[in-house]
Amino acid sequence: MTGLLPVEEAQARLLALREPLAPENIAVSESLGRYLSQDVMASRDQPAAALSAMDGYAIRFDDMPGPWTIVGEVAAGATAARAAGAGEAIRIFTGAMLPDGADTVILQEDVAADGTALTLTGDGPGARRRHIRERAGDFAQGARLLTAGARLNAGAIAAAIMGGAGQLRVGSRPRVALLTTGDELVPAGHVPGPGQIPNSNGAMLAAMLAAEPALVSLPLHIRDDRASLAKAIRELARHHDVIVTVGGASVGDHDHVRGALDDAGGRLDFWQIAMRPGKPLIAGTIGDALLLGLPGNPGSAFVTATLFLRPLVCHLAGANSPLPAVRQAPLAAALAPGGSRRDYLRARIEGAKLRLLDSQDSGQTVPLIEADALVIRDIGAPARDAGEIADYIDIA
Incomplete structure (x- = not known):
């Protein structure tokens, strides 16, 4: 334990203390912010047929510049009653299937309709297959849409659903307990006495984890008492994957985290990092739980949470790249x-x-x-x- 660990070594050792949590199946609509445990493969073509990208008329390009006879209509979600023959046009709307026989969509603003007669008034499509969304233009059946370890955002959710998914297999959310320490701290909104300050760290860390896939317990506060701290660590380890202590990580007479971890039956893995702020950081284990001891100054707690706590949570939740970019x-x-x-x-x-x-x-x-x-x-x-x-x- 002599000397200061380089940041990269400390990060690697911390993440190596435990494998990612077991995955679970959840509804794709509830998967925002979660990390995939397996690739998502498309079970269908998207689109499944050639579709119109605009409102207009489906025609054969060889019939340009018209005129045409309007012989039907097709809306999104329906199929045309008949194919488009020579000199014929079928009214079509955005998202509708291209009728058989047609190979181009002419925009409605480029033509004029008089009963069933359709004539060109503008420039027209200019090329075959214009204004068409081709079959499998987004993706084809069997395509890998999302990779294991990727974080699911709104676009990823849309793609997974479009690919045919109703459920996704994702990493479980780690259970995180926040434990602040220090006689000098008073709860938020309370008037501090002489030598006291408001306890901002617990709420700050909870806010930092709010966007992460974690189940965060309300911050618990323990005074500078080694026995009380050891008891809290021991009890929290029974129901949490990560215990985060804030304060008490240095070498002063009132810094009890290292000793309390020993008393609780835990094991220290490393202590003190070659970084500033945040040198007195502690990492260890107690049973199946991990303990991460952050320094108590707000700036130090913020920086070490950015470099160690958030990556740890993301790693346990199944991220393939948990460290900050x-x-x-x-x-x-x-x-x-x-x-x-x-x-x-x-x-x-x-x-x-x-x-x-x-x-x-x-x-x-x-x-x-x-x-x-x-x-x-x-x-x-x-x-x-x-x-x-x-x-x-x-x-x-």
Whole structure:
């Protein structure tokens, strides 16, 4: 346990502590934000037949420029009563099946109808097969629509349904318990006494996980008492996949998370990361549950939750790429060289450039309002001038 772990090694070790949870079948309409456990294959062509992309008339292109005789009508969801013959047109609406014999749709604004007589008044379609959605133009039967591990968004849900799915197999939602610690904390809305502050971390972390596929318990608070903390950890481990402690992760006389984990029968896997903010991070196990101990300063808790808690939740829920994506953008101002730990600097993206916030104090919450990016400054990185490219993580 000597020395500080590199961030990537700590992330890998954390995710390796437990395999993703067992999958479950759910209705596709309830799958938003979940991660697929198996590929979704199309069981049908989409569209299943050539369809009109516009309102107009189905014709044979060889009959251009007309005139035509209107011999019928077809609406979406219906089939034409007859095929289109030479010199004939069939009134057609958007989404309707192209009648047999027709190979083109002419727009209604390009023609004039007088009874059953149809004449060209505009430019016409210009080419065969115009204004037609071809069979299997979206996808064909047997096509892989979605890949296992992908997160389901609104478009993915639409594609899965269109492909014939009524249910999807997705990763189960991890049960997460949030446990804040500290004698100095009072509940939200209470007036703090001398030396006390409002407890913002539990609600902040719950908000960060609100968009993730997790079942998050209401934040529980424990005072700086090792025995009480050990008892809470032991009880929470019976019904949760992840226990997140906030505060008490450092080396002070009132930092009890490491000792409480031992007392509860758990096992420490690693402690202390070569990063700033967030050095005193703890990871361990107790039974089948994982314990992740985050530092108590709001900035530190936010950064470590971004890099460790959210990826852990997504990993357990079945994500194929649970770690936050690293992007690149130019710096708006010069950046000093890196030190002995990797820095995650709160910043704003302004005019496609990264502007570091004036304050990087991990005890402050206002920078968390303003920041939409974490600029990464590696250990020992050289100084960089304005305009040079820097890595960052999007936290918008």
